[in-house]
Amino acid sequence: MTSNPAQTGYSRVFMIAGRARPDHIPSxxxxxxxxxxxxxxxxxxxxEAPDPDNYGAFIEVGRIKGATERATVQLMGRYASDTAxxxxxxxxxxxxxxxQVHFGACSDPRSFDTFTKALILEDALITNYGTEDLGxxxxxxxxxxxxxxxxxxxxxxxxLPLTFAERAGTIVTNEVLDGVICDTKSCGxxxxxxxxxxxxxxxTKAAGGSxxxxxxxxxxxxxxxxxxxxxxxxxxxxxxxxxxxxxxxxLVVVSEDSGSLHYVLKSTVxxxxxxxxxxxxxxxVALKGPLAMxxxxxxxxxxxxxxxxxxxxxxxxxxxxxxxxxATVDDLLDVHALSDTFAVAVGNNGAIVKTENGSTWTLIxxxxxxxxxxxxxxxxxxxxxxxxxxxxxxxxxxxxxxxxALRSFPxxxxxxIHDIKFATNSVGYLSHATxxxxxxxxxxxxxxxxxxxxxxxxxxxxxxxxxxxVAPCTYDANFIVAGGLADNAADGIIVVGED
Numbered sequence: 253m254t255s256n257p258a259q260t261g262y263s264r265v266f267m268i269a270g271r272a273r274p275d276h277i278p279s280x281x282x283x284x285x286x287x288x289x290x291x292x293x294x295x296x297x298x299x300e301a302p303d304p305d306n307y308g309a310f311i312e313v314g315r316i317k318g319a320t321e322r323a324t325v326q327l328m329g330r331y332a333s334d335t336a337x338x339x340x341x342x343x344x345x346x347x348x349x350x351x352q353v354h355f356g357a358c359s360d361p362r363s364f365d366t367f368t369k370a371l372i373l374e375d376a377l378i379t380n381y382g383t384e385d386l387g388x389x390x391x392x393x394x395x396x397x398x399x400x401x402x403x404x405x406x407x408x409x410x411x412l413p414l415t416f417a418e419r420a421g422t423i424v425t426n427e428v429l430d431g432v433i434c435d436t437k438s439c440g441x442x443x444x445x446x447x448x449x450x451x452x453x454x455x456t457k458a459a460g461g462s463x464x465x466x467x468x469x470x471x472x473x474x475x476x477x478x479x480x481x482x483x484x485x486x487x488x489x490x491x492x493x494x495x496x497x498x499x500x501x502x503l504v505v506v507s508e509d510s511g512s513l514h515y516v517l518k519s520t521v522x523x524x525x526x527x528x529x530x531x532x533x534x535x536x537v538a539l540k541g542p543l544a545m546x547x548x549x550x551x552x553x554x555x556x557x558x559x560x561x562x563x564x565x566x567x568x569x570x571x572x573x574x575x576x577x578x579a580t581v582d583d584l585l586d587v588h589a590l591s592d593t594f595a596v597a598v599g600n601n602g603a604i605v606k607t608e609n610g611s612t613w614t615l616i617x618x619x620x621x622x623x624x625x626x627x628x629x630x631x632x633x634x635x636x637x638x639x640x641x642x643x644x645x646x647x648x649x650x651x652x653x654x655x656x657a658l659r660s661f662p663x664x665x666x667x668x669i670h671d672i673k674f675a676t677n678s679v680g681y682l683s684h685a686t687x688x689x690x691x692x693x694x695x696x697x698x699x700x701x702x703x704x705x706x707x708x709x710x711x712x713x714x715x716x717x718x719x720x721x722v723a724p725c726t727y728d729a730n731f732i733v734a735g736g737l738a739d740n741a742a743d744g745i746i747v748v749g750e751d
Contacts, residue, residue: 262355263354263355264353264356264362265281265284265351266279266351267342268350268351268698269342269345269347269349270347271374272374272678272698273699275657275701276698276699277701278352278364283332284329286351288325288326289371289373291320291321291324293321294317294318294319294321299312301313323404323405324402324405325373331383331397331398337399339399340399343378348377349378350372350373350375350678351373351403352698353373354371355368356368370411371410372407372409372411372679374677374678376403380401382401383397383400411730412709412730413708413751415711415749416711416749417714417748418745419479420479424735425456425459425744427456428745429456429457429720429735430454430496430721431452431454431496431734431746432497432498432723433724434451435447435727448725448727449725449728450475451471451472451473452723453496453498453521455467455495456744457493457744458487458489458492466483466485466489466491467483467487467491468483469481475731484505484529486530492507492509493505494506494542495554497545497547498549499515499550501517501519502567503516504552504567508542508557510531511536511539513531513533513542514530515529515567516528516529530568532568534569534571535564535572536562539558542555543556544585544597546587547589550592551564551592552565553574554571555597556584559583559603559605560575561573561584563610575605582599582600582601585598585600586599586628593608594606594608594610595610596653599626600625601621601623601624602618606652619656619658624641624643627669628670628671630680632677635650636650637653639656640670640684641669643665644665645658647659648700659700661694662704662705664684667685667686667687668685670683671719671722674724675729677699678699679697680695681693681694681696682695682703685718690717691719691736692706693734695708709751716737716745717737720736721736730749733749734747
């Protein structure tokens with residue numbers, strides 16, 4: 253693949269004071285340039301042992317890799333004679349900011365959402381501020397005055413325009429209801445090599461009809477290059493799944509129709525084997541079936557009919573009732589957990605409930621009234637949450653649910669929002685279906701302050717009725733999987749977006 257070498261004259265700097273979030277507008281630093289970026293990924297110390305074949309010699313038998321350091325960069329700009337220095341103000345403030353260096357060619361450099369590549373430095377602190385000489389003692393010393401800040405950032409990564417391609421087209425025959433990426437980075441020392449975005453698991457509706465078949469687990473083990481499908485055979489042909497999550501060593505699927513959960517060891521989901529599912533209904537209450545689920549990795553919150561909330565750390569033992577429809581009696585349609593103790597769930601008629609200890613749930617006053625249903629929730633922090641409605645509205649709170657604000661996006665206020673997920677603090681994805689219907693995916697680069705319709709790259713998004721889920725990879729903000737209903741209102745669709 254050929255690429256165009258970057259040139260210094262085609263980069264511009266944006267600063268987001270207080271870090272990326274919906275109420276922080278990126279500031280275009282018109283007279284500022286970014287210097288060289290540097291990040292140490294850990295020195296390597298070798299471990300030696302005596303050479304078994306030669307006296308006085310030693311061989312390397314192992315290595316110790318040091319810690320990854322914070323990224324550093326210098327910002328340099330013209331010191332103004334008639335306005336306050338924004339860089340000095342940020343340094344004196346002492347609070348973190350995000351720095352983005354955007355590269356472009358034919359677009360307006362001031363347009364934050366238009367670029368060919370963005371280098372994002374998150375959670376950045378100014379460690380030093382300085383200027384060149386401020387005065388002159390003679391005519392030969394007259395010169396411009398530049399100011400410089402040294403910046404230390406917690407994380408650094410690139411964002412590029414995405415292109416989308418439909419995958420698993422010959423395998424997916426029914427609507428895709430939910431999906432997850434369950435993977436970790438690996439160099440192959442203990443398990444297969446992986447970028448952290450390789451293992452993708454999705455679930456479909458049952459085939460139905462007189463010759464119906466159970467729902468499918470449709471999955472890829474190589475980042476979407478190859479796909480496989482097997483029946484979730486503990487579900488009947490008339491029973492649809494609702495959600496999928498990874499919990500410990502297991503893949504877990506819940507179903508309102510069956511009133512149970514279904515699990516399988518992830519290690520048995522291979523390119524050749526047909527995994528053996530097990531069904532468990534222990535702890536689930538009749539007519540209070542599960543509708544949505546989220547896992548922190550070692551604990552899962554499950555929400556469902558009548559406001560019932562369940563929890564489990566061991567799918568083989570079933571679930572425990574955490575709230576028996578006390579906080580709300582409305583059906584809960586989505587849940588997102590920040591930790592094993594903090595989670596927020598949303599549902600019909602503006603239902604919002606949260607827990608701060610993992611067991612006690614309280615009702616939050618909603619920004620809308622009865623009749624508007626909340627389809628999606630994403631919790632970025634204990635104070636910042638995002639909620640999407642069945643009427644195409646996008647709300648956020650920055651104070652843990654005390655107050656909510658509306659965030660517009662292209663096409664907002666019509667259709668429905670089906671899912672919201674963030675890959676990083678800055679980069680998030682939104683699934684929205686217009687009233688046509690037409691399923692779309694939008695992306696934000698600044699924590700939700702602005703949203704753009706994908707793809708930004710070559711081509712177009714395959715036509716569909718809706719995407720029920722979006723699953724970005726937390727290891728790569730430029731990789732996303734989405735699935736839903738194809739444009740014939742019958743078949744399923746899976747797409748992969750990447751740079």
